[in-house]
Amino acid sequence: MTDKKQIVIKKQVVDDSLANLLETSKGIYAALLSSTDGHALAKKAVDELSDARLAAMTSSCLALGEKIAIEAQQVGCNFVIIQNTNGFLVMRRVGKKLVITTLANNNVNLGMVISATNVAAENLEKEIRV
Amino acid sequence: MSELKLVITGTAGVGKTTAIQSLSDRPPIATESETTDELSEIKSTTTVAFDFGEIYLDDGNVVHVYGTPGQERFRHMWEIVAEGAIGFIILVDSSRDDPVADLKMYIDNFKTFIDETSAVIGVTRINEFNGQCIEDLYCFLEKEALFYPIMAVDPRDKSDMSQLMLSLLAMLEYG
Ligand SMILES: Nc1nc2c(ncn2[C@@H]2O[C@H](COP(=O)(O)OP(=O)(O)O)[C@@H](O)[C@H]2O)c(=O)[nH]1
Numbered sequence: 100m101t102d103k104k105q106i107v108i109k110k111q112v113v114d115d116s117l118a119n120l121l122e123t124s125k126g127i128y129a130a131l132l133s134s135t136d137g138h139a140l141a142k143k144a145v146d147e148l149s150d151a152r153l154a155a156m157t158s159s160c161l162a163l164g165e166k167i168a169i170e171a172q173q174v175g176c177n178f179v180i181i182q183n184t185n186g187f188l189v190m191r192r193v194g195k196k197l198v199i200t201t202l203a204n205n206n207v208n209l210g211m212v213i214s215a216t217n218v219a220a221e222n223l224e225k226e227i228r229v
Numbered sequence: 230m231s232e233l234k235l236v237i238t239g240t241a242g243v244g245k246t247t248a249i250q251s252l253s254d255r256p257p258i259a260t261e262s263e264t265t266d267e268l269s270e271i272k273s274t275t276t277v278a279f280d281f282g283e284i285y286l287d288d289g290n291v292v293h294v295y296g297t298p299g300q301e302r303f304r305h306m307w308e309i310v311a312e313g314a315i316g317f318i319i320l321v322d323s324s325r326d327d328p329v330a331d332l333k334m335y336i337d338n339f340k341t342f343i344d345e346t347s348a349v350i351g352v353t354r355i356n357e358f359n360g361q362c363i364e365d366l367y368c369f370l371e372k373e374a375l376f377y378p379i380m381a382v383d384p385r386d387k388s389d390m391s392q393l394m395l396s397l398l399a400m401l402e403y404g
């Protein structure tokens with residue numbers, strides 16, 4: 100890990116942050132930490148989660164959200180939210196190179212998921228050494 | 230006036246984003262994220278959704294050109310970006326280990342789309358040592374009974390890229 104491009108973050112901190120996120124509510128059933136260029140780094144899930152595909156798609160989606168914000172003359176895209184009939188996904192950038200994605204069903208409200216994701220992201224941001 | 234949709238694809242680092250920057254008559258849209266893997270030895274950012282540029286042709290038509298991400302993990306974007314395209318520009322990096330295998334992969338991946346449209350091949354990073362690469366690519370296409378033009382191009386050069394694009398448009402018109 101001598102390459103300075105490498106993202107350095109303590110595994111324990113990541114695992115704890117993701118675990119806390121899932122403990123916030125029974126409605127939150129998975130959380131994924133990935134790089135903004137689309138690699139899965141860590142996950143916590145109640146059931147199976149195909150993290151590789153989700154990580155790549157998340158990075159596309161986040162980049163698009165940021166471009167759409169700029170096109171609309173807005174800045175600082177913090178969250179991309181995908182709301183569906185049976186649940187939602189909340190994506191939030193963590194520092195420059197990471198993104199956290201929270202998957203929830205309808206048993207929890209969106210505000211709570213956003214807030215919990217924010218807490219996890221802020222915890223991780225404090226810990227990142229790039 | 231009509232809008233024509235073209236797609237540029239090829240391996241990561243071949244020059245797709247650069248090509249769209251050279252071609253576009255308006256500031257292009259790029260979706261670059263910082264590279265965190267071995268690609269960072271070659272470049273610091275990579276396309277994660279798509280590139281988009283607009284080219285105004287002399288005949289009044291507008292070309293919308295989309296660039297795909299190169300890496301297979303972004304396959305989900307390939308299908309989204311390819312939808313409705315009338316032609317494909319496949320860029321092949323002559324400095325890589327097996328340019329023929331690279332070309333084959335992108336032809337296979339976009340086969341259902343390319344079969345209904347057409348394609349041209351641009352070969353990048355050609356120098357005095359690897360000119361044979363173009364021969365190899367010709368042989369491969371001939372074996373596959375595919376007749377797509379092949380040109381050496383520098384993605385940084387607007388006139389190179391315009392010629393490649395115009396040869397694709399000409400094929401679509403008369404092919
Ligand atoms: N010297 C040289 N550089 C090239 C050539 N083709 C591409 N490049 C460089 O390779 C890089 C390609 O990056 P980019 O356009 O982001 O590649 P993409 O992944 O296909 O979008 C750029 O820095 C280009 O200037 C070439 O034919 N000669």
Ligand SMILES: [Mg+2]
Binds near residue numbers: 246276296298
């Ligand atoms: Mg690119």
